[in-house]
């Protein structure tokens with residue numbers, strides 16, 4: 093690997109990431125994440141801010157002992173007590189670093205620190221010198237560099253290099269800068285510093301530009317990027333590690349020669365671990381690790397991806413440690429994806445069966461947000477076991493299920509090309525449904541059994557209703573089943589299904605009798 097273009101990945105999930113409201117982690121959880129970051133291959137782990145609390149100090153010390161392949165670092169203000177705590181916390185690490193900082197922007201110096209620029213330079217130098225008494229590797233940050241004067245930063249950087257700083261971090265603390273501006277700042281500082289120290293960047297995402305700014309900085313001489321898993325961090329977060337790494341890798345044509353030590357197969361497991369520990373899930377459409385990052389919902393895309401993944405994918409889900417991409421069936425899906433999904437569930441249907449099941453799937457997808465495998469199995473079972481539709485339910489309308497009201501049901505049923513509409517009152521809604529169907533169809537069924545269960549998960553799960561009905565006392569009870577997101581509609585469908593089975597059975601018996609009497 094060319095050392096010139098090696099990009100040092102500095103992960104600050106455990107420090108800046110933890111500054112995300114609600115992301116506090118306990119020591120055991122931090123150790124678990126640190127070990128995973130080591131597996132991911134990050135070069136430097138900023139494990140916390142040792143002076144912040146005894147818990148932070150303890151977590152950093154324990155991580156320093158547990159992790160051997162990544163450098164362990166603690167943040168510290170430009171204050172002796174902070175630096176001492178940081179130095180002690182990282183002392184047991186195989187490779188350690190102290191990261192000290194002070195703000196260099198006019199607004200921070202005047203209002204927050206209440207210091208003159210000269211006092212800031214003096215503090216910065218003293219901090220680096222003191223940090224050097226604990227470890228060789230000292231990083232210095234010009235906090236709020238994005239709003240600092242470049243000429244002043246050059247003075248500060250020159251002074252801290254002479255004091256022994258080995259990495260100079262240029263944070264856009266409030267995420268104010270645009271990529272071209274950050275690129276220009278880094279170019280100017282890199283030209284000034286030369287090979288006296290490594291230039292690092294630390295971009296915040298207030299304008300959604302943290303990753304774009306980090307990439308622009310790399311192109312202009314930065315050789316360390318500070319970032320977090322899932323882009324966690326103060327306010328709108330930090331630059332997301334996974335996005336920077338995958339951009340460098342996927343656009344190698346542009347970022348020619350740049351390399352990181354990241355084992356990209358560990359990206360997804362790391363993201364999952366961080367979200368499960370912090371309870372902060374990346375937004376579904378978040379690049380690389382969002383739930384939808386490798387999912388395809390629309391038919392044209394699904395068809396393309398099934399024919400050749402790269403029609404709609406610039407990275408492979410497998411690369412980042414995900415099992416595979418996913419084809420999510422929904423209202424925008426087409427036949428290719430539908431058929432592929434059925435094949436994967438083990439169904440080999442004829443084209444016309446697929447077409448019919450597909451039409452019913454589209455109707456279902458309009459009513460239901462998530463279509464689960466069990467929904468599809470139920471649809472297909474319905475299709476395969478389909479019996480001739482002597483009576484077909486066209487419409488069902490229910491009214492007044494309130495206590496003391498008169499439950500009634502109105503139906504439109506199609507029979508031999510005609511639509512018949514009628515209504516009935518019952519002892520309950522179901523009774524009204526059965527009564528009106530009996531009346532329209534000219535039968536009198538007696539319900540012997542009724543079962544309803546949810547086909548899949550969620551509040552909008554489809555209901556599968558099973559009925560057992562006797563239409564003729566001399567014949568056994570006939571089963572019927574109905575599927576719908578609405579239980580009463582499924583009930584009506586089940587009853588009509590049983591009736592259709594009865595009609596087709598009667599028809600078969602009649603044919604057999606006729607054949608027998610004709611002597612066959």
Ligand SMILES: CC(=O)SCCNC(=O)CCNC(=O)[C@H](O)C(C)(C)COP(=O)(O)OP(=O)(O)OC[C@H]1O[C@@H](n2cnc3c(N)ncnc32)[C@H](O)[C@@H]1OP(=O)(O)O
Nearest residue numbers: 141143144145168169170171193194195204205235265326
């Ligand atoms: C951009 C960043 O992410 S910076 C890192 C942010 N992280 C944290 O703040 C970690 C958690 N923080 C804490 O636990 C606490 O703020 C502590 C323990 C660090 C300090 O707590 P306190 O001593 O009570 O001070 P408090 O946080 O209220 O105020 C900060 C003080 O540090 C000063 N200060 C801020 N940055 C620096 C610096 N880099 N170097 C020296 N002094 C600094 C402020 O001017 C202020 O000083 P003052 O008391 O003289 O006005």
Ligand SMILES: CC(C)C(=O)C(=O)O
Nearest residue numbers: 193233235236263265
């Ligand atoms: C302490 C520094 C590096 C920081 O987090 C920032 O400036 O955003």
Ligand SMILES: [Mg+2]
Nearest residue numbers: 108265294326
């Ligand atoms: Mg920060």
